[in-house]
Amino acid sequence: MKKYDVVTTISYPKKGAMGKTGNWRVFRPILDKDKCVKCLRCWIFCPEATITRHKDDSVDIDYVYCKGCGICADVCKVKAIILEREGKKK
Amino acid sequence: MTEVMIDTGNYIAAKAAVMCKPDVVAAYPITPQTTLVEGIAKYLATGEYKGEYICVESEHSAMAACIGASATGVRTFTGTSSHGLLLMHEMLHWAALARLPVIMCNINRVVGPGWNIWADENDSISQRDTGWIQFYCSSNQEIFDTIIQSFKLGEHEKISLPVMISYNAFILSHTSMPVFVPNQKDVDAFLPNRAPKWKLDPDNPITFGNIILPAEYEKVRLDMQKSHEYAKKLILEISKEWKQRFGRYHGDLLEFYKCDGADYILLSMGAIGAESKAAIDNLRKEGLKFGLARVRCFRPFPKEEILKLSKKADLIVIDRNISPGMEGALFTEVKASLYDNTDAKVCGFIAGLGGKDVPFGDIEKMCKKVINGKARHIEWFGLEGV
Amino acid sequence: MASRYLVEICFHGRGGQGAVTAANLLVAAALIDGNKGVQAFPFFGAERRGAPVRAFARISHDEIHLRSEIYNPDIVIVLDESIMDIVDVLKGLKKNGKILINTRTKPGEFDFSKKFIVATVDATDIALKHEILVGGIPVVNTPILGAVPKILDRVTLKSIQDIVLDKWKGELAERNVKATQDAYDKVEVKS
Numbered sequence: 001m002k003k004y005d006v007v008t009t010i011s012y013p014k015k016g017a018m019g020k021t022g023n024w025r026v027f028r029p030i031l032d033k034d035k036c037v038k039c040l041r042c043w044i045f046c047p048e049a050t051i052t053r054h055k056d057d058s059v060d061i062d063y064v065y066c067k068g069c070g071i072c073a074d075v076c077k078v079k080a081i082i083l084e085r086e087g088k089k090k
Numbered sequence: 091m092t093e094v095m096i097d098t099g100n101y102i103a104a105k106a107a108v109m110c111k112p113d114v115v116a117a118y119p120i121t122p123q124t125t126l127v128e129g130i131a132k133y134l135a136t137g138e139y140k141g142e143y144i145c146v147e148s149e150h151s152a153m154a155a156c157i158g159a160s161a162t163g164v165r166t167f168t169g170t171s172s173h174g175l176l177l178m179h180e181m182l183h184w185a186a187l188a189r190l191p192v193i194m195c196n197i198n199r200v201v202g203p204g205w206n207i208w209a210d211e212n213d214s215i216s217q218r219d220t221g222w223i224q225f226y227c228s229s230n231q232e233i234f235d236t237i238i239q240s241f242k243l244g245e246h247e248k249i250s251l252p253v254m255i256s257y258n259a260f261i262l263s264h265t266s267m268p269v270f271v272p273n274q275k276d277v278d279a280f281l282p283n284r285a286p287k288w289k290l291d292p293d294n295p296i297t298f299g300n301i302i303l304p305a306e307y308e309k310v311r312l313d314m315q316k317s318h319e320y321a322k323k324l325i326l327e328i329s330k331e332w333k334q335r336f337g338r339y340h341g342d343l344l345e346f347y348k349c350d351g352a353d354y355i356l357l358s359m360g361a362i363g364a365e366s367k368a369a370i371d372n373l374r375k376e377g378l379k380f381g382l383a384r385v386r387c388f389r390p391f392p393k394e395e396i397l398k399l400s401k402k403a404d405l406i407v408i409d410r411n412i413s414p415g416m417e418g419a420l421f422t423e424v425k426a427s428l429y430d431n432t433d434a435k436v437c438g439f440i441a442g443l444g445g446k447d448v449p450f451g452d453i454e455k456m457c458k459k460v461i462n463g464k465a466r467h468i469e470w471f472g473l474e475g476v
Numbered sequence: 477m478a479s480r481y482l483v484e485i486c487f488h489g490r491g492g493q494g495a496v497t498a499a500n501l502l503v504a505a506a507l508i509d510g511n512k513g514v515q516a517f518p519f520f521g522a523e524r525r526g527a528p529v530r531a532f533a534r535i536s537h538d539e540i541h542l543r544s545e546i547y548n549p550d551i552v553i554v555l556d557e558s559i560m561d562i563v564d565v566l567k568g569l570k571k572n573g574k575i576l577i578n579t580r581t582k583p584g585e586f587d588f589s590k591k592f593i594v595a596t597v598d599a600t601d602i603a604l605k606h607e608i609l610v611g612g613i614p615v616v617n618t619p620i621l622g623a624v625p626k627i628l629d630r631v632t633l634k635s636i637q638d639i640v641l642d643k644w645k646g647e648l649a650e651r652n653v654k655a656t657q658d659a660y661d662k663v664e665v666k667s
Binding site for chain 3 (some may be wrong): 208362374447
Binding site for chain 3 (some may be wrong): 021023024025026067068069086
């Protein structure tokens with residue numbers, strides 16, 4: 001849809017503007033909800049905002065966009081997040 | 091003894107620059123030039139580069155530092171790209187009008203926005219009128235050879251002008267190719283130390299860049315013009331001497347490829363100039379008489395040679411740049427060179443802006459469109475149904 | 477048109493795995509083996525760790541005039557199997573072309589092995605075994621290069637190892653050399 005009369009570079013805020021970056025992962029963070037103490041450190045430190053915070057402060061990882069940097073696992077004080085190699089297990 | 095070095099265009103440029111033993115390098119990093127200045131910094135760390143390396147806070151300062159150093163009579167080198175080159179703009183005029191032979195690599199990159207780090211010649215083309223001599227290279231070997239040749243050219247007593255050596259972002263700056271590197275002794279024999287006729291010297295005080303009244307100012311400009319004209323001869327001589335000493339030749343103002351008996355001659359620059367050779371080979375195989383005149387030197391502009399070409403062939407120009415409101419810069423210059431002196435037809439294409447790939451197949455398509463009489467005077471390849 | 481002496485290779489990997497370095501090392505080795513015209517270059521896109529990246533190599537007996545990307549490779553080298561889920565690595569691969577994949581899967585298990593010559597090696601395992609790691613992540617570029625001479629007669633394992641010894645020093649260089657040897661011995665080719 002043509003919005004303007006000239007061609008220039010304007011973009012609008014949108015989830016996943018860089019594409020589905022989840023496929024960049026070499027390691028996948030796995031959250032153990034039983035160990036999680038809802039401290040929200042992972043939610044604060046995730047550089048890509050791929051930790052989803054729920055009303056009760058429980059969290060989930062958005063694997064569609066998580067790049068697998070591992071910062072969440074690193075900052076988790078109770079080791080509720082571990083990293084596993086991506087790919088088919090043999 | 092000559093050794094073969096395999097590395098990217100930027101690291102090859104760093105090697106060439108260091109072999110010219112500049113006394114001062116002042117530079118500010120910018121993609122895709124970064125590895126060039128990184129390379130020189132590495133040679134500083136290993137002791138192979140023995141001059142001063144000034145880390146500055148901007149490109150404007152980089153050029154200002156080179157100008158100051160060059161005024162004291164020493165040899166200077168720097169490198170930049172795109173927005174960095176544009177930030178230098180004022181200082182580029184200054185270096186040329188002060189007649190200081192600063193030698194600089196410019197890695198041709200898009201000017202933003204839209205933000206883009208890929209190959210496009212609009213950065214250096216927009217510095218056309220600063221008085222700098224401008225080369226456009228098409229291989230890593232040519233980058234290496236042209237840098238050393240440029241010191242000799244720029245520092246020549248009848249030239250005394252800065253020289254810009256441009257090459258395409260990534261396509262050359264980050265592409266590894268083998269390069270013959272001569273030994274230091276042979277480079278020294280080719281390129282003697284800089285011997286300026288005047289310089290800033292506390293023991294013999296002089297003033298630079300003084301006020302000059304209207305009656306006199308034009309003489310400064312006329313002399314600069316004469317030096318550019320003289321450079322046309324000198325570039326020929328230096329290329330010849332290089333060939334004799336080192337056995338390599340990339341053309342002088344132009345590089346001719348299969349132009350004998352050609353009905354059509356393609357003019358292009360930089361990496362498209364190299365890719366064009368593959369297109370010419372294929373067109374010749376089909377019995378189509380095409381040749382290539384790769385424009386190696388854009389300032390001074392080889393207008394006499396291009397006029398000569400037009401007496402025998404029609405011309406096709408590919409520009410990886412655009413002067414908005416007019417057309418590709420090379421196209422304009424080629425046509426101006428022919429004015430009133432030839433019946434040759436000239437067609438122009440804009441291609442490869444923003445780093446868009448220009449493979450030989452596309453170049454062949456452009457050429458065939460011209461033969462078939464379907465090309466318009468100027469076209470944007472791939473955007474206008476070519 | 478590519479001359480019959482020109483071999484064009486595409487590398488697919490992820491940022492940080494060393495695809496660009498692999499292309500550079502391979503052509504440096506090919507130069508030792510007497511190929512006068514060689515060229516290696518990256519495709520610059522999102523050059524971040526983990527993002528899909530491509531690199532290219534050309535190997536010829538003559539000077540190479542081409543400066544464009546490679547659209548119809550003779551050989552495709554995949555540094556990370558998971559790339560194949562998101563990138564069509566076979567795109568443009570010449571008829572009877574070859575594909576070398578870092579995987580634990582056997583060549584015959586790929587359905588395209590009927591159409592192309594497939595070679596496989598578990599380069600990740602080799603990198604882990606010889607501790608070729610950057611930031612804890614296995615770097616598979618040197619191991620996978622060791623497998624290349626098995627599918628490309630223009631470059632020898634000896635030259636690849638010479639280049640590895642030239643690029644790295646001491647014990648790290650030794651580990652890289654051992655990794656190339658390991659890959660050379662373990663690669664399986666099905667034609």
